[in-house]
Ligand SMILES: Nc1ncnc2c1ncn2[C@@H]1O[C@H](COP(=O)(O)OP(=O)(O)O)[C@@H](O)[C@H]1O
């Protein structure tokens with residue numbers, strides 16, 4: 726499903742370059758559940774953003790479902806993103822001007838799903854995440870944990886083939902966090918590919934493979 730070869734990411738800094746990812750080689754099969762771990766600043770979010778086609782590598786090759794992503798134009802990349810990928814952002818990334826309901830509806834609009842179906846999908850998600858009472862509130866009227874739940878619900882609403890989640894439970898209490906992990910486990914059992922970034926050993930153990938990043942390199946890959 727995914728093949729990365731020699732992926733590099735750097736930013737120019739003065740006369741030199743700051744490397745964020747160095748020579749990442751990665752193969753991911755459909756239906757895998759992977760946990761990415763590593764210290765802060767290791768490049769985890771950058772790698773996840775490149776996997777999700779939200780950021781471009783500086784160098785290297787990235788194939789997703791046999792498409793050479795590094796050769797695609799931005800429009801095609803964002804279509805693939807919308808059609809296949811649900812992304813949970815580390816900092817939620819909700820749209821401030823839209824209500825919870827409208828935030829959940831946004832990915833469905835991108836996928837051109839019609840009104841009546843949008844309505845029922847949004848209602849299902851509001852129910853499933855216990856946030857029906859919050860549907861008309863704006864993100865700044867929610868706690869961090871509630872915003873995170875909306876961020877996860879928004880990522881799942883299109884039933885994506887692949888979920889990329891950047892510390893999806895970082896602001897949830899332990900019960901909510903466990904519910905999200907159980908939900909991921911269930912989706913993975915149904916065939917969804919999941920790649921999560923986590924600092925929690927317990928959450929990482931929901932995955933079937935751990936990728937450890939250090940200073941932008943994969944230092945160890947361990948099957949669980
Ligand atoms: N736009 C940018 N310009 C310069 N450096 C950046 C930029 N974005 C990220 N970085 C740097 O890349 C490194 C890795 O960041 P990140 O992928 O967010 O790490 P992690 O998610 O593992 O904490 C950090 O040192 C960060 O400062």
Ligand SMILES: [Mg+2]
Nearest residue numbers: 769770771815
């Ligand atoms: Mg990060």
